[in-house]
Amino acid sequence: MIIDSRGKATISNDGATILKLLDVVHPAAKTLVDIARAQDAEVGDGTTKVTILATEFLKQARPFLEEGVHPTVIVRAFRIAEKMSLKKVEELACHIKKIAPSEQRQMLEKCAATSLSSKLVAAHKGFFAKLVVDAVSVLDDHLPLKMIGIKKVSGGALEDSFLISGVAFKKTFIYAGFEMQPKSYKFPKIALLNIELELKAEKENAEVRVHSVEEYQKIVDAEWQILYEKLEILHKSGAKIVLSKLPIGDVATQYFADRDMFCAGRVPEDDLSRTQMACGGSVQTTVQGLSENALGSCEIFEEIQIGSERFNIFKGCPQARTCTIILRGGAEQFMEETERSLHQVHQGFGRCIAAVEV
16 A cells, blocks of 8 residues: 555555655666556556566676676676577467467456456456456457546446446536436437537636626627527537537537437546547537538447446447446445556457467
């Protein structure tokens, strides 16, 4: 357990996470931290092992340095050992492309379970190994691992975790009128925005001087007209679902509800980006000139209840296959560690599938 300066507790046995949270000062120790980070970024697993192995190399090399052996001689010996190690690994490797699909799946599950054996979820490694294999199997052949989302929902047991074939994210902040909006569509058009759809307050220290009530009313009318023009353009575009990274206010929410449209504002950037990659279209910074080519689509959209949370789900995405793991559990720290474990397994597991030998 590590408690940072803000009092946040982190429970983990992941080497990269622990080293990242430590306040390392010594240059040699910083090098070990960089090694762990590189291992985590490239492979996703083995961060603790690579740190311990590098430390042992330094420990074994120290007596030779004290005896006056030049560092280049030691490095040359390490490189010879590297070649011998790689040769031995190649002898032990198994060709996963040359076996039957059923045997290949069993081997991949074993690879995932091996990676999970050192994690806090080791007691459930069989369950999560199958979940990871199912998740990666949903993806396209080039395996874009960023298309796998992991969402945490408090409550239930770890075994209650499940996989959704599609994009899923938690229901965002809502305004009055949201209850009247439809919560399910078939083959809807989706507008992805990065603009506010609400009446904005003046900026800090702004000042507007008017000399009559009529002038003030003109300003108010202009604001309303600009907002309604944006909403009308979205309605005429044929979009049934409107998602925005920025807020969608109560006026826009009620406007969409009256026209059987669904909207969600303050959508996290990662979720909006994954929706765009899966459903197509593009994120718009203005509604002017909005065309059908800028809209995304999917086969089914629905909002469902999972535990104490409601989720928006997009299934049958045409541009890219994607999936979302709904992670259940108790303590928040334990769920965060489980999320980190699954993320590392995804990275290493993706390399296993792409590789010819394991």
